[in-house]
Every structure is written in C-alpha cells, then in structure tokens.
Amino acid sequence: MPATAAMVANDDPTAAQLAALAEQLSGRGLTRLAVTWVNHAGATLVKVVPATALTAVTRRGVGFSPVSDAFRSDGAIDPEHRLARPDGDLRLVADPASVSPLEPASGWAWAAGMRRYRDGRSYEADQRCFCQRLESRLAADGVSLQAGFELEWMVLGGHDGLQPAVAGGPYGADRLMEALDYATALTEALDAAGLAWEQLHPEYGQGQFELSLAPGSPLQAADRLVLARLLIQRVSRRFGWRCSFSPKPFAEQVGNGGHLHLSVRRHGQPLLEGGEGPGGLGREGTALLAVLLRHLPALLPLACNSAVSYRRLAPGTWSAPFQAWGIENREAALRLIPAEADGASAHLELKVADLSANPYLLLGAVMAVLAEAPADVQESTAWPALPEPVVGDPARSGEAAPPRLPATLAEASQAFAASTLLRRALGDPLHASLIDSQQAEIRRAEGLGDEALLAASRWWPIVGGL
Structure with missing residues (x-):
C-alpha cells in the first residue's frame, strides 16, 4: 500500500483521516491529484483536482458521463453502443487508500477512482467496483x-x-x-x-x-x-x-x-x-x-x-x-x-x-x-x-x-x-x-x-x- 495512504486503509475513512492525508500530501509538495479509471476499451481516463479537494473527491467525487464507456480504442464514440447517449451523470470518486505520488518533483499525485451514482450507490457497470466486489x-x-x-x-x-x-x-x-x-x-x-x-x-x-x-x-x-x-x-x-x-x-x-x-x-x-x-x-x-x-x-x-x-x-x-x-x-x-x-x-x-x-x-x-x-x-x-x-x-x-x-x-x-x-x-x-x-x-x-x-x-x- 502506498505510504501516503497507509492511514486510510479502511473502507470508510473518517474526516480526520482524510484531512491528515491531505496534510501529508501538502507536506510533500503534492498539490495536484490525478484521479483515473479504465474504460471498456482499456483506456485510462482522468480528472484532475487540487490536492486540497481530497475530501470532496473521495466523498462526493467529480462528474463523468456514462458515454465514456462507449469510446472505442481510438477515442471515437461508437454510435451503436447502448451508452452512446448524452443522458445521465456519474461521480468519479477517488479511493484514498490508493493515493500515491505520481511525479513528486512537479507536485503530482495519483489515485484510482470508481464511479457512483449521485446518490452514492455504486454504478453497476463500473469496472473497479466489479473487481472489488x-x-x-x-x-x-x-x-x-x-x-x-x-x-x-x-x-x-x-x-x-x-x-x-x-x-x-x-x-x-x-x-x-x-x-x-x-x-x-x-x-x-x-x-x-x-x-x-x-x-x-x-x-x-x-x-x-x-x-x-x-x-x-x-x-x-x-x-x-x-x-x-x-x-x-x-x-x-x-x-x-x-x-x-x-x-x-x-x-x-x-x-x-x-x-x-x-x-x-x-x-x-x-x-x-x-x-x-x-x-x-x-x-x-x-x-x-x-x-x-x-x-x-x-x-x-x-x-x-x-x-x-x-x-x-x-x-x-x-x-x-x-x-x-x-x-x-x-x-x-x-x-x-x-x-x-x-x-x-x-x-x-x-x-x-x-x-x-x-x-x-x-x-x-x-x-x-x-x-x-x-x-x-x-x-x-x-x-x-x-x-x-x-x-x-x-x-x-x-x-x-x-x-x-x-x-x-x-x-x-x-x-x-x-x-x-x-x-x-x-x-x-x-x-x-x-x-x-x-x-x-x-x-x-x-x-x-x-x-x-x-x-x-x-x-x-x-x-x-x-
């Protein structure tokens, strides 16, 4: 487990643990957090937030459209895919236990994300949630x-x-x-x-x-x-x-x-x-x-x-x-x-x-x-x-x-x-x-x-x- 995330190894970290992790990131000069997930085509997609937003991105997440699983490997949206539609919104939520430095010299950290509905339920087509389950x-x-x-x-x-x-x-x-x-x-x-x-x-x-x-x-x-x-x-x-x-x-x-x-x-x-x-x-x-x-x-x-x-x-x-x-x-x-x-x-x-x-x-x-x-x-x-x-x-x-x-x-x-x-x-x-x-x-x-x-x-x- 990454040293930066050792204090939040449990599934439901407290606000104090998340604040301590954010402070640890700041102390190491890590000011930007890249949150990634991998779509059906196998491509890694990302949203970036300030490291100070760690608690928010682990609790509430950031928006991501379901259409991204309709991307082909070349990035084009396949029009025949059932997810090739503009409707709906998901939240990409960072897993604090995965937080690691990405490139410390330039202030970047990384975390794995998983997608949920806005009411907090797991998105049934999320790949990382499937692995975890x-x-x-x-x-x-x-x-x-x-x-x-x-x-x-x-x-x-x-x-x-x-x-x-x-x-x-x-x-x-x-x-x-x-x-x-x-x-x-x-x-x-x-x-x-x-x-x-x-x-x-x-x-x-x-x-x-x-x-x-x-x-x-x-x-x-x-x-x-x-x-x-x-x-x-x-x-x-x-x-x-x-x-x-x-x-x-x-x-x-x-x-x-x-x-x-x-x-x-x-x-x-x-x-x-x-x-x-x-x-x-x-x-x-x-x-x-x-x-x-x-x-x-x-x-x-x-x-x-x-x-x-x-x-x-x-x-x-x-x-x-x-x-x-x-x-x-x-x-x-x-x-x-x-x-x-x-x-x-x-x-x-x-x-x-x-x-x-x-x-x-x-x-x-x-x-x-x-x-x-x-x-x-x-x-x-x-x-x-x-x-x-x-x-x-x-x-x-x-x-x-x-x-x-x-x-x-x-x-x-x-x-x-x-x-x-x-x-x-x-x-x-x-x-x-x-x-x-x-x-x-x-x-x-x-x-x-x-x-x-x-x-x-x-x-x-x-x-x-x-």
Whole structure:
C-alpha cells in the first residue's frame, strides 16, 4: 500500500483521516491529484483536482458521463453502443487508500477512482467496483488471491518515430547499457511513486523492455498496472521517445504481453502446491486449473481486448494461443510455476493476456471463474478432470494438439456472450455493455488490412492516436 495512504486503509475513512492525508500530501509538495479509471476499451481516463479537494473527491467525487464507456480504442464514440447517449451523470470518486505520488518533483499525485451514482450507490457497470466486489466474495469463502502483472513495451524514436529508440540484443546487457539513463529514470520514478517492482530487463523484441510488478491483492495489482503504465509513458516522453504497449506494433516483430500471475490460498493454505498431482497440484488446485481452463475462451476478450491482440496470438511465437496448461511451459495459455527447493511458492501465469485489457475487469472475471471451483473436492473420491499438461510447443503436436483459443475478437466475443457464468458475475448492465464495446472494436477493425490495423493500433492506449 502506498505510504501516503497507509492511514486510510479502511473502507470508510473518517474526516480526520482524510484531512491528515491531505496534510501529508501538502507536506510533500503534492498539490495536484490525478484521479483515473479504465474504460471498456482499456483506456485510462482522468480528472484532475487540487490536492486540497481530497475530501470532496473521495466523498462526493467529480462528474463523468456514462458515454465514456462507449469510446472505442481510438477515442471515437461508437454510435451503436447502448451508452452512446448524452443522458445521465456519474461521480468519479477517488479511493484514498490508493493515493500515491505520481511525479513528486512537479507536485503530482495519483489515485484510482470508481464511479457512483449521485446518490452514492455504486454504478453497476463500473469496472473497479466489479473487481472489488469479486475480491470480497472470495474473501467471504476464505479464499485470497495475490496477483501481479508483467508489462512489455517498446520505446520508439528516430526520424519517423518508428525506430527502436535503443540498440542491443534480446535480453542483452548491451541494451541495458545503451538505455541505462532511461532505466535509471524509470526505476527512480517507480520508487518515487512507492510502486513496488521486482525486476526490469530488456525483452526479446527490438527496443523492448519488461517490468515485473510486485504482487498484491487483485485491486492493488490492477491499480499498480495503471500507475506503472502512466509512469512508463511519462519517462519515455521525457527522453523524446514514445512507448508502445500495443499487443502487436509491427508485423515483423514480436508483440507486447501483459501477463498476469496469480497465487491462491484458502484460509491461508496455498492451493497450487503440496499435492500429489502434476506439478505438485492437489485436488483443489487441480479443480481451480480445470475451471479456469474450461472458461478461458470466454475470458479471452477481457484478457485480449483489441482486434490487434489476435495478430499477436499466433502459434509458435511464445504467445500461447492454445487452450492448454503446462508446467513451466511458455507456450501454454495457463503456465504453472510449481514450488521448488529454491523456496519460491507456486503460482499460475495467464500467459495470453496483453495490455489492451482493463485489469479490473480481467481480475474480476478470473475471480468469478475461480469462485466456481468446488471447495469440497478434498472429500471427493474422484480426482478433478484436467487434461495432461502440454510438453513442448503445442503447434508441433499435430492431431494431438490442444484446441486453439479464439483466433479473432469476433470469435472470443461470441464465447463471452454465451457465458452464463460471466453474465451472472458481471451483471446484465456491465456484461451487455462490454459486448457492445467488443462489437465496436470489431467494427473499427473491419476493412483494415493487417498493416493498416497495426498502424491504427500502434500507439494504444493514447486515445485518439497521433
């Protein structure tokens, strides 16, 4: 939790706690507060208030029209979206427990927001409220998740703005040396924001980097991803570069992932280790993987939210486009990293996810699926049904290959629309409006060839393009 917000960790902070937090912000020279939320297209939207208005923005909020969830990924309002109307008003309310420095040197702080009706009721289509609700649902059953994201991005510059901004080979120390000032500035920005991170390294693609964020609760993990993207964008611009989080910026290069890592416990006991099954899975851990694997096609448009995401999900590219799980297999959509003698605990990686996803929706939906796994499997005589883990590259398995995940957003949206589990968990208003947004993205991509689609999506999530 950010140090600035430690005193307001409860759900209903007192006026005195909020006043103390505002005073702490003032004492650190933080005079402006950027309150963000993430819309259906996966874009981060913002309202800025004076830091002195902290109490007001956490109690009453600031206005935001529901139409913003009808924005496409390019910023245009889709006229066929059910929210493409001028009626109504919502209040974007800051969560004081999330308040963090954004750029202390220039007086900026940040907070995650969620939307409510003007009478204080939660807005049923708010993404962060959905994530919070599912986290509470699991907690009531004694289940807790720790989650963390890996972010991949490319830094680009040159005369046309499309060249790798730094030289160096895949995972190369030479690239780190070429970009040492950039890496220094970025890690200093992360530290100044109180954003816990675990590692940073040059990735495989040209000018590509990867940042692994420290795990936290689902809500914390989503908040950290949002803040990390803002900081990466800000530091890149300070160097005169642009960063691309697009799942597939260029046809001839690898894409950018946004991998989600999860560990699961029930009443404090880890569920992905200590058993007699493959990779140390016990009965309940096996049941968790089985239900997640079964619902993976329906989850896909939340993990891969853009049309261009499906250009990345190609066989043989380490993007894991098959409905399969594996043990330490980077071509498996669900990758189990088992507990080993090195002391690391077991966790699961959702390998297919990319950074077009709204992290609150993705984590909330994953929790909704995990909540369907039976808790009484320990008492059953039958082992939960789970396919054998894949070994090697599934694309080379011939007829024995596992089924492909949906190959287009249209196919994935059909699976999402047909999921009674997700419709029940999300609620009809949120579920239906997400289908509208998926269809809007499909229409945006219609008629665009591969190169045109990549170019039109390259600078996501800068709404409106360049």
